[in-house]
Amino acid sequence: MDLAKxxxxxxxxxxxSFAGVLLWLFSSLMLLFGNAGxxxxxxxxxxxxxxIGLACLMIxxxxxxx
Amino acid sequence: xxxxxxxxxNQISEWKTLLAFLFATAVVIFFYQPVLFPLADGSLVFASxxxxxxxxxxxxxxxxxxxxxxxxxxxxxEVVNRAFLIEGVSFxxxxxxxxxxxxxxxxxxxxxxxxxxxxxxxTKYFLKEEDRPIALVFLILFYFLNMWSIDRVVHLxxxxxxxxxxxxxxxxxxxLSERKSFFLVSYSIIFAFFGMIPHSLMYILMVHLYLVIFSxxxxxxxxxxxxxxxxxxxxxxxLNLPALALVLTTDVTYPQPVDMFTLQFLSMHGELxxxxxxxxxxxxxxxxxxxTENPVLRFASLAIIAGTFLVFLFGYKKIRPDEKTLxxxxxxxxxxFVFMAQGTNxxxxxxxxxxxxxxxxxxxxxxxxSGRIALMIPIFIVLTILASVKGPEETxxxxxxxxxxxxxxxxxLSSPIFEYMSVVYSATEVPxxxxxxxxxxxxxxxxxxxxxxxxxxxLGAYRYAWNEDKSFGWIVWGIGSSYPDNDAxxxxxxxxxxxxxxxxxxxxYIIRRTDLMGASGFKDNYSWMDCxxxxxxxxxxxxxxxxxxxxxxxxxxxxxxxxxxFTRVNPTLWYVNISAKKPFMLAFAETYxxxxxxxxxxxxxxxxxxxxxxxxxxINGYQINxxxxxxxxxxxxxxxxxxATAAISLAVLLxxxxxxxYSIKKGR
Numbered sequence: 001m002d003l004a005k006x007x008x009x010x011x012x013x014x015x016x017s018f019a020g021v022l023l024w025l026f027s028s029l030m031l032l033f034g035n036a037g038x039x040x041x042x043x044x045x046x047x048x049x050x051x052i053g054l055a056c057l058m059i060x061x062x063x064x065x066x
Numbered sequence: 067x068x069x070x071x072x073x074x075x076n077q078i079s080e081w082k083t084l085l086a087f088l089f090a091t092a093v094v095i096f097f098y099q100p101v102l103f104p105l106a107d108g109s110l111v112f113a114s115x116x117x118x119x120x121x122x123x124x125x126x127x128x129x130x131x132x133x134x135x136x137x138x139x140x141x142x143x144e145v146v147n148r149a150f151l152i153e154g155v156s157f158x159x160x161x162x163x164x165x166x167x168x169x170x171x172x173x174x175x176x177x178x179x180x181x182x183x184x185x186x187x188x189t190k191y192f193l194k195e196e197d198r199p200i201a202l203v204f205l206i207l208f209y210f211l212n213m214w215s216i217d218r219v220v221h222l223x224x225x226x227x228x229x230x231x232x233x234x235x236x237x238x239x240x241x242l243s244e245r246k247s248f249f250l251v252s253y254s255i256i257f258a259f260f261g262m263i264p265h266s267l268m269y270i271l272m273v274h275l276y277l278v279i280f281s282x283x284x285x286x287x288x289x290x291x292x293x294x295x296x297x298x299x300x301x302x303x304x305l306n307l308p309a310l311a312l313v314l315t316t317d318v319t320y321p322q323p324v325d326m327f328t329l330q331f332l333s334m335h336g337e338l339x340x341x342x343x344x345x346x347x348x349x350x351x352x353x354x355x356x357x358t359e360n361p362v363l364r365f366a367s368l369a370i371i372a373g374t375f376l377v378f379l380f381g382y383k384k385i386r387p388d389e390k391t392l393x394x395x396x397x398x399x400x401x402x403f404v405f406m407a408q409g410t411n412x413x414x415x416x417x418x419x420x421x422x423x424x425x426x427x428x429x430x431x432x433x434x435x436s437g438r439i440a441l442m443i444p445i446f447i448v449l450t451i452l453a454s455v456k457g458p459e460e461t462x463x464x465x466x467x468x469x470x471x472x473x474x475x476x477x478x479l480s481s482p483i484f485e486y487m488s489v490v491y492s493a494t495e496v497p498x499x500x501x502x503x504x505x506x507x508x509x510x511x512x513x514x515x516x517x518x519x520x521x522x523x524x525l526g527a528y529r530y531a532w533n534e535d536k537s538f539g540w541i542v543w544g545i546g547s548s549y550p551d552n553d554a555x556x557x558x559x560x561x562x563x564x565x566x567x568x569x570x571x572x573x574x575y576i577i578r579r580t581d582l583m584g585a586s587g588f589k590d591n592y593s594w595m596d597c598x599x600x601x602x603x604x605x606x607x608x609x610x611x612x613x614x615x616x617x618x619x620x621x622x623x624x625x626x627x628x629x630x631x632f633t634r635v636n637p638t639l640w641y642v643n644i645s646a647k648k649p650f651m652l653a654f655a656e657t658y659x660x661x662x663x664x665x666x667x668x669x670x671x672x673x674x675x676x677x678x679x680x681x682x683x684x685i686n687g688y689q690i691n692x693x694x695x696x697x698x699x700x701x702x703x704x705x706x707x708x709x710a711t712a713a714i715s716l717a718v719l720l721x722x723x724x725x726x727x728y729s730i731k732k733g734r
Contacts (some may be wrong), residue, residue, distance in 0.1 A: 001530075003206060009375065014379065014382060017379050018379055021372050021375045021376050021379060023366060024072070024085070024371070024375070025340070026371040026377075027339070027342075027363070027368060028365045028369045028372060029365070030365075030367035031339070031361055031364040031365045031368060032341065032361050032364075032365040033361070034361055036358075036364075039339050039364075039368075040337055040338055040339040040598070043338050043339050043342055043368070044338055047401070047404065048336060049548050050375065050397075050401060051401050054394065054397050054398055054401065055398070056734075057382075057394060058394050058398060061387075061390055061391065061394055062283065064387070065283065065284075065387050065391070
């Protein structure tokens, strides 16, 4: 197994989570400019990116501590 | 994880931390002062919507709606233990010489202080001393001044639980790290007391579940984790035995039936973006535009939540494993609550509810006002920040808290929390009418409250004629004794009740709700009653000779049966003496419930128990076949269980308190 490759793959949950938070931050800016509909769409995609990212981080964390 | 409280730190840092705690708590009290004013002025009363003081125990609404009446053929049912709390306030108020409102204000203040102290303990538990002051200021202000917290004051008992979460969690974490039973007993008592009503129980169970999962994951000690999981539940059961015994021995279920339409209606303002911006209230009691069309409030609110996730991600690689477990779990719980809080706006939830029939939907009645569950999010935001913030570098932590404080500043100043506190929820003076009626209306007769057919709504609520800022509340609950809504009551309220029916049902008073702003279109017109217009209410009195007990039918006694006398001991116990030459039907003018028993005594010996049949579609009727001089005990049977189990609960509470005092004296 290529350990460097695994290490790169294992960083993906963090990237996904970051992407989710960034979408939420963009969404909050959209709210500031009064575009609630678009903000809701961004928040929706951000939510699921965060959910997937954090769920994967939790799985990874559980495997590390056990 | 550090033992709690941390012993490290020099004196100057300790003072800074203490000052930050006092400052933040003082600011919170300043914002909450409109609901604390009654402590200084006893004439003020809570009179807005659900935040309405119930003046006095044994009041009509409590007895009818909250204590003793259970489901009958799916028609009626209420939460049995809520009255215990509400009446508990009244009894406690009598003892200490407070009004009910003053006691509630005192409880708000105590819960604010305890909750604030809980955040202080958590901050000492997690953070280095240099980070504590600014963290404390942000976390205490955020926890109590966010829109969800302010809005939920309207459901005071749920808000008390919310306010206590930080102390609850800190007690739980202290036990998990130190294994001192003092903390487990404290944690269990908070669990038992603040989880009394169903919503609070659901919320506090979720926090408990979070800590139990953390215990299993972090300590991996099955025995200790199981003890932590179940000991508080056992204490909960023992301390709430009277109410739980009623639930088990009678057919009590949750009183609010739900259907798909209700779920959709109560999900109003529950889009994802509303949840993430603290704007998901299906019934805002102010102009909704002040929330949903408030760009600054919505920007700041979502940015605070995003900031919470961001601080975890930035420090992810440097956070200690145990704290990473806490933070990751907290974030997943937040996402779970955001999922639930959308209600039927969430496509997955909507599809799930759509698959259920009405009977199955009833299991989700507690979640019907889905937006309420968002109240769980702030404690998990607090925990995430505390568990994560040591991850980023020191040079990044201060700017983080400064940015969060700035966002909170925007959130507080742009949100309508001032209006909520000072206009919607603040205590007010109420007209003398209510006090006069509370004192003069007799509880052994029945009172029927008649609402108008036409009354204007302001922001979705009826308003009082004497104060249009206050939405219609349950202030009348403290007055007299009444019947619940049913066909016969509807008929009476529509003006179709006969005088004989009034007499048979022991109805002495009708009160027209002319205290509602713009009230018109009352349909009752009982010319044989004496009516008097008070300042705001209109009271009509039935002058006939009324009694709670009569022989049914009323004109068929034939002088063979005579009710010698009767005594009302309390709302669940009456004694009746009867002299009968033939079997007869005894009518008891109390809401029909098969759990009202007639226990027959002859010559001091109990000779039988009779269950009631329904008379007039409203009251209890007993076919008594015994003759001679009879002594009848009319008893609401579950009260026996309630009183017997109350003794057990009291004993357990005393043991717990004794143990806590003993532990403190022994230095824990």
